[in-house]
Amino acid sequence: MQIVRHIRRAVRAIIPPTLFLGLSVYFGWNALHGEHGMHAYHTQLQLREQALQAQQDSKSEQIVWKRRISSLNERALDADMLDERSRAMLNLAKGGDIVIPYGPHEKLY
Template sequence: MQIGRMIRRAARMVVPPALFIGLTAYFGWNVMQGDHGLHSYAAQLHLLDEARAAQQDAMSEQAAWSRRVHGLKESALDTDTLDERSRAMLNLARPDELVVPYGPHDHLY
């Protein structure tokens, strides 16, 4: 009988601290490695930084396209300048225009 009491006494002395150490280890591991732990938090912060950078790139690209589209509106175009540039690029002139050729080193003014 004395051996049984010694085993029960030893179990009472070992089981509660072992249970406490086991629970502490479990929660400690989950704090670091779990789904909502510190490593997951750092990975989510990294993903958030990447998403913000992608959003900034998209917003700057959208602003550039918005400026380009605004430049195509009829109110933004100067018809005289457009006519001048189109004729200069196509090297065309109307029959009633006077064309004065000049050399590459001659100044117009």
């Protein structure tokens, strides 16, 4: 009888701390590795930083494209400069233009 009493006393002394320790380990592991744990939070922060960087890149690209589009407005183009540049690119001249030929090693540009 006394052995049974010692076994019961030992079981009553061991089970509650073991259960408490098991619950503590379970909740601790979930706090770190669970679906809403610290590692998941760190991953979400990295994804947020990537999204903010992508947003900033897209805004800067949008500004560049808006500037390019606004320069295509007909009021933004100077007709004389456009005519001069197109003739230079096409290697053409008007009838009254004076043409000064350059040598083969003397380049204008």
